[in-house]
Amino acid sequence: MTPISPGRPRRRSAVLAGAVCALLVTGTALTGCAEDPNEGTNGVGKLSAEQIQSRTRKAAESVDTVRLHGTVVSSGRSYTLDMRLKTEGGIGSVSSGGQTFRLLRIDDELFLKAGAEFWGHAGTGDEGGDGKGGSAADAAAAEKLAAKYVKVPQGDPAYKKFSGFTDKDVLLDGLLTLHGKLATDGHHEQEGVRTIRITGDDGAGGTLDVSLEGTPYPLRLERAGKAGTISFSAWGTDFPLKKPAKDETLDYGKQLPSS
Numbered sequence: 001m002t003p004i005s006p007g008r009p010r011r012r013s014a015v016l017a018g019a020v021c022a023l024l025v026t027g028t029a030l031t032g033c034a035e036d037p038n039e040g041t042n043g044v045g046k047l048s049a050e051q052i053q054s055r056t057r058k059a060a061e062s063v064d065t066v067r068l069h070g071t072v073v074s075s076g077r078s079y080t081l082d083m084r085l086k087t088e089g090g091i092g093s094v095s096s097g098g099q100t101f102r103l104l105r106i107d108d109e110l111f112l113k114a115g116a117e118f119w120g121h122a123g124t125g126d127e128g129g130d131g132k133g134g135s136a137a138d139a140a141a142a143e144k145l146a147a148k149y150v151k152v153p154q155g156d157p158a159y160k161k162f163s164g165f166t167d168k169d170v171l172l173d174g175l176l177t178l179h180g181k182l183a184t185d186g187h188h189e190q191e192g193v194r195t196i197r198i199t200g201d202d203g204a205g206g207t208l209d210v211s212l213e214g215t216p217y218p219l220r221l222e223r224a225g226k227a228g229t230i231s232f233s234a235w236g237t238d239f240p241l242k243k244p245a246k247d248e249t250l251d252y253g254k255q256l257p258s259s
Contacts, residue, residue: 037187037194041212045196049182052198056210056218060172063236068171070230072223083165084234089241090166104149105166106241110159111249116146148250179205179224187212190219190231200224 038045044052060066069082083092089105101114119142152159164170180201188195188209195209206224211217217235222228243249 038212041194042214042216044210044216045184045187045212049184049198052184052196052210052216053176053178053182053208055216056208057176059215059217060176060232060235062215064168065234065236065238066168066172066232067234067237068175068230068232070221070228072175072228072230073226078228079165081165081230083171084239085166085168085171086239086241087168090168091239091241092165094162094165102149103162103166104241104244105163106243108154109243110152110154110163110166111149111244112152112158112162113149114146116142118142119145145250149244149248151249151251175221175223175230176208176218177206178208181205191233193219195219 044055047055065084065086067082067084070080072079072081077096080095081092083090083094083103088107091102091104093100093102095101099114099118101112101118104111104113116139120139152162178198178200183199183202185197185199185203185207188197190209190211194212196212197207197209199205199207203222204224207222208218209220211219215235218232220232221230223230
């Protein structure tokens with residue numbers, strides 16, 4: 001039999017392994033010839049759930065960039081995210097309650113861009129308004145804000161709330177935590193990539209799919225308590241972060257309209 005070179009496809013290895021097993025059949029039940037699901041992988045599928053979680057956290061921390069998209073439920077509200085994050089900031093979109101807005105953070109500067117309807121709902125609801133976002137003056141202000149990237153003051157409550165969506169370390173630290181007793185839950189596949197799944201409290205504390213190919217990055221998370229599902233991709237793939245032009249930016253001052 002011709003030896004298999006290291007560069008030969010995994011499929012051929014599996015075929016030959018099956019042929020060897022077939023030659024060993026003697027009419028009795030055959031054991032030990034099933035294909036190893038960890039063959040050709042990075043090996044984390046052989047580790048304990050605790051070790052896998054440790055490896056995937058280290059992998060996530062080892063690179064500066066990631067893309068995440070999916071849903072997160074926080075304080076009773078559901079947010080749909082599509083964010084690209086790096087050490088010094090992030091950019092992307094967030095949707096909640098029928099409203100969609102863009103976020104851009106570079107170091108300590110946070111910019112928010114949204115439609116007039118978003119800013120209209122952030123109005124004060126003064127008497128004389130239409131009941132859907134404040135007075136005519138509020139509506140005019142909303143139209144003005146809608147055309148710009150609005151710089152969010154660091155002292156504004158919105159800064160802390162929205163900047164968290166652009167902070168890689170904060171998001172991953174919260175998202176990659178499974179609750180309860182950890183266990184492995186078999187081999188799976190995400191977007192064509194083989195994974196090993198770990199769970200907390202048999203899934204009640206969340207589930208996490210970790211790549212078995214290359215670096216053991218986290219690929220898909222189901223949060224505990226049905227608090228959303230997030231997919232991770234583009235680990236280590238750089239992207240540009242650039243401030244919006246001055247004529248596209250509006251500095252609202254010390255505080256945004258309260259929502």
